[in-house]
Amino acid sequence: MMKKGYFITFEGGDGAGKSTQIKKLMEYLESKGFDVILTREPGGTDIGEKIRQIILDPENKEMDSVTEAMLYAASRAQHVSQVIKPAIEAGKIVICDRFIDSSIAYQGYGRNLGDSVSIINSYAVGEYMPHKTFLLKLKPQAGSLRMAGREKDRIELEAASFHQTVYDGYEALERKYPERIVGIDASGTIEEIADEIKKHIDVLLSE
Ligand code: TYD
Helix, strand or coil, X not given: CCCCCEEEEEEECCCCCHHHHHHHHHHHHHHCCCCEEEEECCCCCHHHHHHHHHHHCCCCCCCXXXXXXXXXXXXXXXXXXXXXXXXXXXXCEEEEECCHHHHHHHHHHHCCCCCHHHHHHXXXXXXXXXXXXXXXXXXXXXXXXXXXXXXXXXXXXXXXXHHHHHHHHHHHHHHHCCCCEEEEECCCXXXXXXXXXXXXXXXXHHC
């Protein structure tokens, strides 16, 4: 049974500022004495990092969308069993940079694979769904401006219309799971966003 620790995920388009906020939340929780594990997807394990390289390599132009969805799910299955599950069982707080909602937004909506993505991922995730998910919302045009100058991976190189569909997918998820997913306007300042996240975390930890 999953009840001992907490599982928190961060989601959003590329360039929304997830890494900055994840770092700040980790510092906040550690300052309160919690045992925190920071991890990411795709990756988070040796096997997962190898899968990540295959998925994100810009040379893999011929990759089929179903292959892509299954590789993300495969990386996730390994991650859940090797890292997330044991940490939660040990009472730790796991913070993960992207999780199942990324697959639903990018592969389900962006690649138009629909519900099959949730089905594939239910095998990978089982009962280990996040307790709270912070969705950092930034319009794709603004995100791509922030990404300017950074080297882009195979997904980031997709057309603007793809990123808009992903954004719409995230908003649909936010409406579907209002208890779990907290949408946050990512155009605010770093401190404003961090404070909003802290408020939600304090509530979660006091429940
Ligand atoms: P990530 O390393 O988080 O990129 P960034 O740090 O730029 O946010 O993720 C790499 C890319 O993989 C990103 O463009 C989103 C995409 N992705 C999916 O398409 N499906 C998934 O299930 C996950 C986890 C990520």
